[in-house]
Amino acid sequence: MPEYLTNQLHFLTNSETILRYLGSKKGGDQTPEQFSLNSIRLMPESMNLPLNEQIKELSLMNIQLPVLDKNIEKVALPNLYFGQKSKRPESKIRERIEEIRISYRKSSAERVEIDFFEQAVSNYEAFKYFTNYDWRLMNWGTVEDIHSITKTTFDLPTKYIEFKTAWTPPISVLQILSNTFPSVKFKLKYRYSDNSEWAKVTFFPFPPFSY
Numbered sequence: 001m002p003e004y005l006t007n008q009l010h011f012l013t014n015s016e017t018i019l020r021y022l023g024s025k026k027g028g029d030q031t032p033e034q035f036s037l038n039s040i041r042l043m044p045e046s047m048n049l050p051l052n053e054q055i056k057e058l059s060l061m062n063i064q065l066p067v068l069d070k071n072i073e074k075v076a077l078p079n080l081y082f083g084q085k086s087k088r089p090e091s092k093i094r095e096r097i098e099e100i101r102i103s104y105r106k107s108s109a110e111r112v113e114i115d116f117f118e119q120a121v122s123n124y125e126a127f128k129y130f131t132n133y134d135w136r137l138m139n140w141g142t143v144e145d146i147h148s149i150t151k152t153t154f155d156l157p158t159k160y161i162e163f164k165t166a167w168t169p170p171i172s173v174l175q176i177l178s179n180t181f182p183s184v185k186f187k188l189k190y191r192y193s194d195n196s197e198w199a200k201v202t203f204f205p206f207p208p209f210s211y
Helices: 015-022 053-061 070-079 090-106 111-127 132-139 171-180
Strands: 004-011 160-166 186-191 199-203
Touching (some): 053 090, 171 186
16 A cells, blocks of 8 residues: 555635645745644654654554554554554553663663653653654654645635645644634545545534534
8 A cells, every 4th residue: 555645635614714824834844835734733843853763662652543444544553553552551651761771871872872862751751752753643643744735726715635644644633723723614535546435534623612
């Protein structure tokens, strides 16, 4: 199955305001200027860390597989969650942090590698996430920002915008968008290939934003 899937976010009203809101606000960002998930929920800069074996292990311990349709789960479970469906208990995460810290003290690891590890732990203490890996999966629902867009769908007036994301649709962050614009009804359609049927998700604002 392809790594990138096509998403269509449909909305019938307020398109000019929504598109302006979605536009990338980060200088030097690699995402299309028309749309960045950071514009909906901004990831702390300190999360951008290299994923060595130890840091990736901690990040994977800190993620929870959401409820997904079967096709998406088949992609997400082996490629993003690596077989893990539930977050490990807090006690196990802290126990593993100390085990890794002790192993670093006994090793000849370079100072920069140890610093990356300690930054990941500091992130966890401050934000409850270690790196961009667990932060994005839990806050955006996908492991990368917007990969590409279909530019014509961003031309006003528009009833939907089309874009690609890696592996999974950004369902978690689009729920935040729905809460931000509670009077607008959002529907996401996504598929992995032009030959497959569209899967659909309708978003309803969470209380106290619900209509």
